[in-house]
Amino acid sequence: MHVVVAAPSSGPEAAAAVDVGGVAAAEAERGARPRWTWADTNLWYPGLLRAGVRVDRCHDLRLAHRVLRSSAWSAASGLAQQPAGAWDALPPVPAGGVVPPDDEGGTLFDLEPAPRAAGPGGADAHLDGPACRTELAAQLDAVATSLAPGRLRLLLAAESAGALAAAEMHRAGIPWDSVRHDDVLREHLGARPAPGARPARMDELAAQVRAALDAPTLNPDSLPDVLRALRRTGLAVTSTRSWELRQVDHPAIEPLLAYKKLSRLFSANGWAWLDAWVRDGRFRPEYVVGGVVTGRWGSSGGGALQVPKQVRDAVRADPGWVFVVADAAQLEPRVLAGLAHDDRMAEAGRGTDLYQGMVDTGVVESRAHAKVGMLGAMYGGTTGSSAAVLPRLARAFPASLALVEDAARAGERGDVVTTLLGRTSPRPGASWHETQVLAQSDDADAGAESKARAQTRAWGRFTRNFVVQGTAAEWALCWIAEVRRRLWDLGDADVPGEEARVPAPFTGRPHLVYFLHDELVVHTPAPLAEAVAAQVTEAAAASGRLLFGDFPVDFPVSVGISRSYGEAKDGG
DNA sequence: ATCCTGCGCGCG
DNA sequence: AAAGCGCGCGCAGGAT
DSSP: OEEEOOOOOSSHHHHHTOOHHHHHHHHHSTTTOOEEEESOHHHHHHHHHHTTOOOSEEEEHHHHHHHHHHOGGGTTSHHHHSOOOGGGGOOOOOTTOOOOSOSOOOOOOOSSOOOOOOOTTOTTGGGSHHHHHHHHHHHHHHHHTSSOHHHHHHHHHHHHHHHHHHHHHHHHOEEBOHHHHHHHHHHHHOSOOOTTOOOHHHHHHHHHHHHHTTOTTOOTTOHHHHHHHHHHTTOOOSSOOHHHHTTOOOTTHHHHHHHHHHHHHHHHHSHHHHHHHEETTEEOOEEETTOSTTSOOEEESTTGGGOOGGGGGGBBOOTTEEEEEEEETTHHHHHHHHHHTOHHHHHHTSSSOHHHHHHHTTSSSOHHHHHHHHHHHHHTOOSHHHHHHHHHHHHHOHHHHHHHHHHHHHHHHTOOOBOTTSOBOOOOOHHHHHHHHHHHSTTOOHHHHHHHHHHHHHHHHHHHHHHHHHHHHHHHHHHHHHHHHHHHHHOOOOOTTOOOOSOTTSTTSOEEEEEOSSEEEEEEEGGGHHHHHHHHHHHHHHHHHHHHTTSOOOOOEEEEEESBHHHHHHHO
């Protein structure tokens, strides 16, 4: 059951003296299955991982607090009714935890929540054992008295499992080949320039742009500068967005687009990035669990969730190891089918390609139409070819389309919407309501009205998407939790003749190294790759059953195995 | 000097 | 084919 951890403070001393042996023993005890309950996973788990200890389950009070405070299903609970307090304002703890000053020190970590004096005026008194117990009791009550205890319990378990996985991925890091990355950069940009200078190839392109626009002092990095120069030569552009520039026929455009592309690579993932983020052959992203309103993860530092395709070839497995890259196929429309209990859409997704299934059943003429149409339905698109196929989709899949329409209407009224497991959208802010009121007053001009209308629709698009993206995030959390457990159960494998570069507790074991909304990457000893691929696939099906029970919607995954991430992803 | 905002683009 | 959702980041330029 819950083992409440006395978390005495968020200072370095908290992590210094973890009773590693006690935790390891409790984890190993047959049938014990402790659920470590702590204020913040990042406060405790990094220290345990550094000591080589993996835990199976936890309850992250901070994350659970956030969910339960805002869920419409637990709105009547004491937890939700009380004014904002210490748990609403916990300082962020970095993914690597807090580094202990040294090894000596007493045992601050107890299996029994020892009452601990926080010291006179201790700012972190709210984090001590008794406070954790009080908070846990309030959370369990909020769940038990909620409109759907089973679903909320699953959400909290999944969120906490995600926190464990995120800490583990940070610990393991993404294997990164700096030499290969440098090759990619030199391929595109030429030699590394001196500090502060631009690569020669970018300089050449800049010169071409200046010549073509007859603007010798043009700074290609300055948007106003570029826009002015383009308009001066008579081009009817309103911005410098690539897709708009591509419509235009002028000799300056090609070098300008090429410059922008290289500039992006150079500044976002160039040599400076490599120096800053890759150490000892690993990129260690900091994941922010629940960092997105919809429940998706965010990241901070290094742009972990935006690794461009260009440099993915630098992601290289250790010698004797490979990546298993798994991608959930058309996750969001499948989730929508499950949410809406839409038998016909589930039927279309019975194979491995839901969009192709829509073509095969005669709903739309091409896969591209199916895709753009569904994206439009889920995002609230109103123009172009997306809007053109919408009526056909509405006729074929009335249940799914009605679900997203209802979510949009709720948002337009200023109401909240809720995902399958209970995560609830935020309410629009005060200025949103002000604009609505203003537009309804007698002296409202046309401008105020159209502004209010645009804002109304925008919030409707947000809630429309929230139910789908948010439930997809829940599916993904369950998937991760399943994969994490199954990988551990696979055990380890000898990788002959190679020095272990994978840190404890994952030495010799397949482990997660990357997660991106509907895709995950496992780094595994090569001999276990096929077993990992099978588990990842089965875990996706298991996640579907956790969320949608007997409703027959499939969640196929495409799996690739390779030593290079880029190749595993598009090679197969 | 430092903070903030808008833009554009990378990812899903 | 080209606009609708969610993000993080770097840069330029204005505000402080």
